[in-house]
Every structure is written in structure tokens, then in C-alpha cells.
Amino acid sequence: MEQKKEINLDSILESLGPYGRYNLFNFVLLLFPVLLTSFFECGFIFEAQEQMYSSPCGDRSEYICHHPFSSRGCRTRRLREYNGDRAAASFVLLLPSTAITNPSTGCEVHGCEERFNDTSWLKYAVPTNAEKNLPESCTRYAPLQNRTIEQCLPEEFTNKTIPCDSFVYEEGKSFVKEFNLGCQEWKRALVGTVHNSGMFAAMLVTGAVSDRFGRRVAVGIAATASFIFGISRAFAPDYITYLVLHFLEAAFGGGLYPSAYVFAVELVGLKQRVIVSAMCNMTFVVGVVLIAVLAWFVDNWRTYILILYSPAIIVGIYVWFMNESARWLLSKGRRDEAVTTLKKAAKINNLDPRTLDLDALSDPLLKPENQTVDKKSQFSKAIRSSIIWKRLLICSFLWLTCSLVYYGLSINSVSLSSNKYVSFMLVVLVEIPAYIVVVIVLDKYGRKKTMIVTYTTCAATSLLFAFLPRSDLWSIPLYLIGKWSVTLTYSSVYIYVSEVFPTNMRQTLISVCSTAGRIGSLIAPLTPLLVTTA
Structure with missing residues (x-):
């Protein structure tokens, strides 16, 4: 008797065409929340900026x-x-x-x-x-x-x-003026601390929501929460209310990027993940540059917030009309829904669904031994696996060090220009070459080799920069190489982490690693104090 043929999802996605109309349309829909995420994660830099x-x-x-x-x-x-x-x-x-x-x-x-x-x-x-x-x-x-x-x-x-x-105060609508924060630098600085604390809380919840209820639900909740609390913050009557709303916005909306990122990555097979990741990263860079341009021309901080957060409701509406990730549906045993989604994709791409042999679609998670019901959390399952436990520790450390170095270099990079808006854009734009190179080197040399080389390059250039006087001709090139290297490393780590964990608990474990990264981003601002206390 002939054994029934089995094919996996990656082969079907390859047959559908990674750059077909279905994927391109969904990429655009998912890159928009990625763009908005740059507004939400970095907008406070100019929202509560030091005034001149x-x-x-x-x-x-x-x-x-x-x-x-x-x-x-x-x-x-x-x-x-x-x-x-x-x-x-x-x-x-x-x-x-x-x-x-x-x-x-x-x-x-x-x-x-x-x-x-x-x-x-x-x-x-x-x-x-x-x-x-x-x-x-x-x-x-x-x-x-x-x-x-x-x-x-x-x-x-x-x-x-x-x-x-x-x-x-000068005439105008500034954050410092309205809340009378003159000579209270700690209150202005606390805005960013509250934001990062909210993002830290978001990472603990987002993965569980995405893995249990779906990528579409996670994106929809995060976008809607960002809109509600972000717009509300623009009308905050006092400083305390502003901080509370800022924390809630970051805590409930902070998962927008990882949810949209995982959703986009799962649309394609393994070969196209590097390109998708680079597209997300460069979209984020474009968004951050737009923030600086907007802040340059809009001096009313409340208007600035309204412009940044109003588009979030668009994502909160259209995401519910998108098809759920077929990969996530398969991981939950919802094979019929996954097949329906793939048939829709085939029709949009002008392909005959019968040529894809969807009846033979299989996934390791659909096998009987993987269909047992366990009331314990997926995170507990991962901890019981020594392999996943080791991967979790290593990936968390990689993410923490990347975040620490990346944001640490960002803090010192503004001395490249006396104009804060130009400085900000310059620091961000230097990342684009890294995102282009990562597409080439990751597939050619692999994830591990790339990370080893870029980690080493970043460490060497940063150490040399630290010992050179600012007037030295090599100081700025060394800094730029270091920033370029850590950006490439960060992108590599994000892709590597998304590949080493199983689908049904992928975003939960990615969120754990991202939480470790948030610890690095909280430590980074303290590094300049080492200079003054040395």
C-alpha cells in the first residue's frame, strides 16, 4: 500500500511565491504598524525634550x-x-x-x-x-x-x-512649560524611565497573548491600546496623569512591533526571513527619521502626540480583516483553517490551489504525540526542555548585550552634530547600511559566524574610540563602524532568536529574550556616570 505523501508548510509557501501579490499586500499591512511602532517607542524623545x-x-x-x-x-x-x-x-x-x-x-x-x-x-x-x-x-x-x-x-x-x-517660560506649548518642570530634570527624565518600564511589562505579556490567541489578535490589541492611551496622554491635565497614561500605553501597546514582526516572518519560508527582517528594520528607521522631522516643525507637544498616535486606530480596524498566520493555525491544530488561508493566498496569486497538494499538508505539531493537552503554561514546557532552556539563556544574554551596547553608543553619538534633530537622524541613518548588509551575509555565512564577527568588530572599535581624543580624525569613523556593527548584530540576533524556538511558543520565548534586552536598555543610560565617577 502506497504511503500517503506529506509536505510541510515551508514548501507550500515556496510554491505560493514569497513575493506574490498575497504576501506583498500583507507585508504592506504589517509594515505600517512597524512604522507606527517607531513613533511610539521613540516619540517621547522629542515629546519631553529639554527645552531651548x-x-x-x-x-x-x-x-x-x-x-x-x-x-x-x-x-x-x-x-x-x-x-x-x-x-x-x-x-x-x-x-x-x-x-x-x-x-x-x-x-x-x-x-x-x-x-x-x-x-x-x-x-x-x-x-x-x-x-x-x-x-x-x-x-x-x-x-x-x-x-x-x-x-x-x-x-x-x-x-x-x-x-x-x-x-x-518662552511663549509656546512645551511639555516642560505646561507642567512647570523648570530645574526638575529628574521629572523630565522620568518620562523615559516610565516608558521603558511599561515596555518591560509589555514583553512579559505580549508573547503569551500572541501564542495563545494569535498574531492578529496581538497586533489588534496593541494598536488599539496605543491609540486609546496615546491620544488620552495628549489631553493629560497634570504630570502624574501623564505618567500613568504613558505607562499604560507602553504596557498594553508595547507588543505591537514583536507581534507584527512575527506575523510578517511567518508569511514566508526560511530563505526569505532575512529579507523580511531587513524590511521591518528599515521601515523602523524611516519612522524614526520622520519623528525628528515632525518634531522639528511641530513645537506643540500635544499636537505632536496626536499626530503620532492617531494612525494607530487604522491598524486596530483593518487587522481584523486580515487572515491569521497559517503557521500559527497549524501549531494550534487548526489545520482546516490553515488550508483555507492558503487557498485564499493561492487564488490571489493566480494559482490553482490543487497544484499545491494541500491535502498532504502536515506539521510536526499535528502528530498525535504533540496533541496532548497540558494545562501548564507553554513557558513551563520550555523550561522542562534542557535544549530550549539553554537556548533561552544564551539568546537572552545575546539580546541583553546587544541592547546595552546599541543604546550606550546611541547616547554618546549625538556629539556628531550640534543640531539635535540632525544628530538624531544621523545616528539612525547609519543603521540602514547594516540592514542591507545583513541580508547578504546571514544567508552566505550563517547566523553564528556573522554574530561572532560583528560582536568582535563592535567591541574593538568601541574600545579604540574610548581611548582616542575627540579631535582625532579616526574617532568618528571608528564610532560609525561600531554603531554599524552593533546594528548588524542586533538584526542578526533578532532573526536567530526567531528561528531557534518552536512555533507554538516562539513569541512567548522571544518576549522573554526581549525582556532581557530591556534590562540592557535600562542599564545603558548609567554608563556615562562611569566617566564622572572614575
């Missing part, structure tokens, strides 16, 4: 301390020579736990600005930071008790310094 204000004298300054005896006034500053460091301080909000003091704030002293056309009075009205040779940010010299500053003379001030207790 314009004084009537034409110089740039930040928020200015309001003297208790004055009703109005202006605090002018000469910061042209310090703009590069200010741009760096602005970008560090990418991972904002970094303790950076505000270098460009200062106290307003009523009577002095009106009396003089220069800043000569600062030396006896406002303390000077000896290290930076700039007026102090958040302190001033106290006036004589019960005296009003009238002539702005040295004898009207004491040598005692006192903190500023109120601020005068």
Missing part, C-alpha cells in the same frame, strides 16, 4: 528663574559655544535615566536686564559655574533681606546662594 528658548536679545536659553520681587524680566545667555553639549543632553532622553544636570537655565533678576544691555551684571547677581564658565542653572545670589532690586548694583546682593522658586 529664545530671549528677546536673540540668544538661546532655556527656562529662566523668576526673582521673587520682580513682575517681569528677561534672562539673556551666551550659549553658542555650549550648544553641542546641550544637543547631547537633549538626545540622552532616548534612555532617560541618565543623570544630566541642566546646564543652561538661569535666574531672572528684575531691574538688571532693564538697566543694562549686556550681561556684565551676572557676575554679582548669579553664581558662575567654574567648570563650564557659565552662569549657574538653578540658583541665584540672594538679595538683601526685605530689599527690592532697583539699581542692580553689587551691594544689593549677598554672597548667599538660594534656589530658584519660580520660572518664566
Whole structure:
């Protein structure tokens, strides 16, 4: 008796054509949430950025301390020579736990600005930071008790310094101004910490939801949650409400990228996964560049949020009309639904479904020994397997180190340009060559060899960069090579991790590895402190 022929899903997907109309259409639908994810994950960098204000004298300054005896006034500053460091301080909000003091704030002293056309009075009205040779940010010299500053003379001030207790802000709708965060850098920095905490929580839940209820459900929930909490955040009446909504948005919507990514990868066979991954990565880069452009032209932080989050509802609606991943359906034993999906794909690609021999479709997970019901979680099953347990530990470590180095280099990279928007775009655009190269080298040399070479290259160039003076001609090329290497490594790790775990628990375990990566992203902002404490 002739044995029944069996074929697997990868061979069917290859027969369907990885670049047929069905896949291309679904890729576009899934790349859109990937684009939006870049808005949601990086948008807060400019949303709660360090502010630069314009004084009537034409110089740039930040928020200015309001003297208790004055009703109005202006605090002018000469910061042209310090703009590069200010741009760096602005970008560090990418991972904002970094303790950076505000270098460009200062106290307003009523009577002095009106009396003089220069800043000569600062030396006896406002303390000077000896290290930076700039007026102090958040302190001033106290006036004589019960005296009003009238002539702005040295004898009207004491040598005692006192903190500023109120601020005068530039006209406009800025996050710092609306919530009165002058000289409270930790509150502004806390925005990013809350965001990363929410993303950390999302990684713990997203995988389980995606593996149990499907990729489509996970994408739909994440997109809808991002829309609801993101739009709500734009109308936050106070700072605490803003933080709560920011955490909820990240916690419930933070799984949008991994869900859409896994959904897209499962549309194709093994050979096309590298290309799909590169497409997702480059789409993310395009989105981050768009953020910088948008922030450059939109100075109202509430309008900025509304523009970023409004498109999420589009994904939240159309995803329910998409077909579920055939690979996920097979992993759940829903073979008939998987076959129906594949027949639809064949018709859209102008193929006769009968030529695919779908009746012979099989999957290891459909065999009787794999159909037993286990009430314990899929994660518990994985832990009981020594092979998967080892893979989980190794992949988590790979992800953690990649995240730590990637974001650590991003923090220091803003010194490449004095314009924070240009710096941000430059740092992101350097990743595109890495995503192009990864498509070539991963298939030609394999995952492990590629990661070994790129890890080593990144480590070597980063160490050399650390010991070279910034004025050295090789410093910037070394930095760019290091950033390029770690970007290529990050992309390789993402693909490698998505391939070493079984389908029915893939996203759960990917989420565990991604959670480890979030630990790295939380540690990275602390690395600059090593320089100041060494």
C-alpha cells in the first residue's frame, strides 16, 4: 500500500511565491504598524525634550528663574559655544535615566536686564559655574533681606546662594512649560524611565497573548491600546496623569512591533526571513527619521502626540480583516483553517490551489504525540526542555548585550552634530547600511559566524574610540563602524532568536529574550556616570 505523501508548510509557501501579490499586500499591512511602532517607542524623545528658548536679545536659553520681587524680566545667555553639549543632553532622553544636570537655565533678576544691555551684571547677581564658565542653572545670589532690586548694583546682593522658586517660560506649548518642570530634570527624565518600564511589562505579556490567541489578535490589541492611551496622554491635565497614561500605553501597546514582526516572518519560508527582517528594520528607521522631522516643525507637544498616535486606530480596524498566520493555525491544530488561508493566498496569486497538494499538508505539531493537552503554561514546557532552556539563556544574554551596547553608543553619538534633530537622524541613518548588509551575509555565512564577527568588530572599535581624543580624525569613523556593527548584530540576533524556538511558543520565548534586552536598555543610560565617577 502506497504511503500517503506529506509536505510541510515551508514548501507550500515556496510554491505560493514569497513575493506574490498575497504576501506583498500583507507585508504592506504589517509594515505600517512597524512604522507606527517607531513613533511610539521613540516619540517621547522629542515629546519631553529639554527645552531651548529664545530671549528677546536673540540668544538661546532655556527656562529662566523668576526673582521673587520682580513682575517681569528677561534672562539673556551666551550659549553658542555650549550648544553641542546641550544637543547631547537633549538626545540622552532616548534612555532617560541618565543623570544630566541642566546646564543652561538661569535666574531672572528684575531691574538688571532693564538697566543694562549686556550681561556684565551676572557676575554679582548669579553664581558662575567654574567648570563650564557659565552662569549657574538653578540658583541665584540672594538679595538683601526685605530689599527690592532697583539699581542692580553689587551691594544689593549677598554672597548667599538660594534656589530658584519660580520660572518664566518662552511663549509656546512645551511639555516642560505646561507642567512647570523648570530645574526638575529628574521629572523630565522620568518620562523615559516610565516608558521603558511599561515596555518591560509589555514583553512579559505580549508573547503569551500572541501564542495563545494569535498574531492578529496581538497586533489588534496593541494598536488599539496605543491609540486609546496615546491620544488620552495628549489631553493629560497634570504630570502624574501623564505618567500613568504613558505607562499604560507602553504596557498594553508595547507588543505591537514583536507581534507584527512575527506575523510578517511567518508569511514566508526560511530563505526569505532575512529579507523580511531587513524590511521591518528599515521601515523602523524611516519612522524614526520622520519623528525628528515632525518634531522639528511641530513645537506643540500635544499636537505632536496626536499626530503620532492617531494612525494607530487604522491598524486596530483593518487587522481584523486580515487572515491569521497559517503557521500559527497549524501549531494550534487548526489545520482546516490553515488550508483555507492558503487557498485564499493561492487564488490571489493566480494559482490553482490543487497544484499545491494541500491535502498532504502536515506539521510536526499535528502528530498525535504533540496533541496532548497540558494545562501548564507553554513557558513551563520550555523550561522542562534542557535544549530550549539553554537556548533561552544564551539568546537572552545575546539580546541583553546587544541592547546595552546599541543604546550606550546611541547616547554618546549625538556629539556628531550640534543640531539635535540632525544628530538624531544621523545616528539612525547609519543603521540602514547594516540592514542591507545583513541580508547578504546571514544567508552566505550563517547566523553564528556573522554574530561572532560583528560582536568582535563592535567591541574593538568601541574600545579604540574610548581611548582616542575627540579631535582625532579616526574617532568618528571608528564610532560609525561600531554603531554599524552593533546594528548588524542586533538584526542578526533578532532573526536567530526567531528561528531557534518552536512555533507554538516562539513569541512567548522571544518576549522573554526581549525582556532581557530591556534590562540592557535600562542599564545603558548609567554608563556615562562611569566617566564622572572614575
